[in-house]
Amino acid sequence: MQLLQRSFNFLAKKRLSNLAYSKNDPIETQERQFRQLIKKGQQTFFGKKFAFDSIQCIKDFQTRVPVHTYEQLYPYIERILKGEQNVLWPTAIEWFAKSSGTTNASSKFIPVSPEALQEGHYKAGKDMLAIYINNYPDSCVAQGKTVGLGGSLYPSISHPGSDVRYGDVSAVLMKNLPFWAQWGRTPDLTTALMGEWEAKLEKLASITSDKNVTSIAGVPTWVLLLLQKVMALQNKSYIHDVWPMLELFIHGGISFSPYKALFQSISSKELHYLEVYNASEGFFAVQDQVDAKDMLLLLDHGIFYEFIPLDEIEQEQPKAIGLEEVVLGKVYAIIISTNAGLWRYQIGDTIQFTSLSPFRIKITGRTKHFINVFGEEVVIDNAEAAIEKACQFTDARLSDYTAGPCYFAEGKSGSHEWIIEFTKLPNDVERFIDILDITLKQVNTDYEAKRYQDLVLARPVVHCAPQGLFYQWLKKQGKLGDQHKVPRLANDRRYLDDILTLF
Numbered sequence: 001m002q003l004l005q006r007s008f009n010f011l012a013k014k015r016l017s018n019l020a021y022s023k024n025d026p027i028e029t030q031e032r033q034f035r036q037l038i039k040k041g042q043q044t045f046f047g048k049k050f051a052f053d054s055i056q057c058i059k060d061f062q063t064r065v066p067v068h069t070y071e072q073l074y075p076y077i078e079r080i081l082k083g084e085q086n087v088l089w090p091t092a093i094e095w096f097a098k099s100s101g102t103t104n105a106s107s108k109f110i111p112v113s114p115e116a117l118q119e120g121h122y123k124a125g126k127d128m129l130a131i132y133i134n135n136y137p138d139s140c141v142a143q144g145k146t147v148g149l150g151g152s153l154y155p156s157i158s159h160p161g162s163d164v165r166y167g168d169v170s171a172v173l174m175k176n177l178p179f180w181a182q183w184g185r186t187p188d189l190t191t192a193l194m195g196e197w198e199a200k201l202e203k204l205a206s207i208t209s210d211k212n213v214t215s216i217a218g219v220p221t222w223v224l225l226l227l228q229k230v231m232a233l234q235n236k237s238y239i240h241d242v243w244p245m246l247e248l249f250i251h252g253g254i255s256f257s258p259y260k261a262l263f264q265s266i267s268s269k270e271l272h273y274l275e276v277y278n279a280s281e282g283f284f285a286v287q288d289q290v291d292a293k294d295m296l297l298l299l300d301h302g303i304f305y306e307f308i309p310l311d312e313i314e315q316e317q318p319k320a321i322g323l324e325e326v327v328l329g330k331v332y333a334i335i336i337s338t339n340a341g342l343w344r345y346q347i348g349d350t351i352q353f354t355s356l357s358p359f360r361i362k363i364t365g366r367t368k369h370f371i372n373v374f375g376e377e378v379v380i381d382n383a384e385a386a387i388e389k390a391c392q393f394t395d396a397r398l399s400d401y402t403a404g405p406c407y408f409a410e411g412k413s414g415s416h417e418w419i420i421e422f423t424k425l426p427n428d429v430e431r432f433i434d435i436l437d438i439t440l441k442q443v444n445t446d447y448e449a450k451r452y453q454d455l456v457l458a459r460p461v462v463h464c465a466p467q468g469l470f471y472q473w474l475k476k477q478g479k480l481g482d483q484h485k486v487p488r489l490a491n492d493r494r495y496l497d498d499i500l501t502l503f
Contacts, residue, residue, distance in 0.1 A: 014130075033300065033304045044089060051064065073088075095111075144245050152171050213246055214247055220254060258391060313333050326356070332350065349365075413456055437460055
């Protein structure tokens with residue numbers, strides 16, 4: 001085991017030296033990525049349509065190729081789904097990551113090329129572990145197993161003549177892991193990729209509860225559910241009574257702040273937390289500093305980045321900028337071009353830069369997940385800050401939540417309506433609501449203005465949900481599993497009204 005750990009540490013140091021170059025020369029790194037992508041895409045259908053062979057610089061690319069939403073890129077993707085190749089990317093696309101739905105379909109199908117796997121996701125995974133080992137030199141993470149709480153694979157794409165396969169991105173990554181990486185994880189691949197989520201959780205708990213688990217990865221809400229099942233199976237109160245060497249939780253997908261107290265409550269030893277920004281479209285960022293709330297943007301992993309200021313995103317031809325023009329604190333929508341053929345693709349996430357040397361970011365929300373019915377422009381980052389403070393000051397622990405608008409009624413102002421599921425109720429619900437409201441005013445001046453004397457927005461309405469409500473709702477939607485998350489904010493009442501029917 002000691003030899004294995006030393007080998008692991010040696011490889012980690014090698015990855016760090018490679019990562020240092022992109023941190024020290026980020027603009028050149030991104031320009032090199034751009035040139036490589038354009039050269040690779042020249043002979044594809046998309047590359048010929050937009051004359052990639054005559055693109056001389058980034059400005060040419062931005063002028064010639066429009067920004068694409070999924071709906072706009074889908075005609076090309078559909079051709080690949082039907083078996084055609086060399087449409088968006090020259091390498092054969094055999095895998096698709098199935099992601100959450102869009103306005104015109106129940107699911108998105110994101111192409112995953114061999115390069116996206118090897119030079120993107122897996123390379124970033126190595127860098128993530130290298131960063132962790134560098135921050136914790138005495139780590140024993142390599143001496144045990146990793147539990148990856150992933151999604152599922154699906155039978156086939158239902159297009160005649162097509163043999164492409166698809167699954168949740170975590171399942172696609174697990175399925176294609178090299179043998180040495182498969183050796184370091186548990187449970188077996190058959191169990192990990194099971195489709196029926198509730199049965200899979202039970203089997204995962206049963207198989208992993210007697211293994212030497214040193215790390216676990218997944219979305220906080222679903223990982224908590226697994227840990228609770230593991231502890232119940234072993235009749236233990238703390239997860240370290242089952243997995244004494246557990247030291248690392250790798251998380252992403254939703255903000256971890258509201259869940260940290262829950263993890264601490266079931267841990268009898270110190271547990272390290274590492275945030276990653278890993279999506280169906282690519283592995284974008286990783287937390288590189290201990291206890292930080294931001295992540296290092298990965299610049300040498302097959303992705304060229306552009307950014308559109310959020311206040312310009314609805315314009316017919318919004319101007320995208322590169323890293324050299326971004327500023328601290330401003331909210332941007334991310335535009336990516338990737339080594340799987342997603343050209344100038346708007347992924348739907350919004351971020352802020354917290355550092356420009358090196359480039360570090362924090363996720364602020366989704367371009368479609370906000371509340372702005374009354375001009376208040378509340379984004380997920382605002383909601384998370386308010387929830388965290390309200391929990392802190394009322395000794396509450398949160399499980400899940402969603403929020404949306406209450407519209408104007410005759411003689412009544414509008415308001416925001418929240419459904420919040422707690423694992424530990426606030427010691428004073430009214431005070432919780434007050435702190436939630438006050439904090440939103442502090443972090444969002446537009447909200448504060450609309451709350452003035454209750455003229456536009458009244459005090460928030462908060463429903464304390466019964467235990468398991470959001471789980472029931474996700475099950476009703478057929479969306480159990482690590483890939484699916486409760487929508488935090490919506491600019492209408494579609495989620496609120498549906499969830500309230502389950503009270």
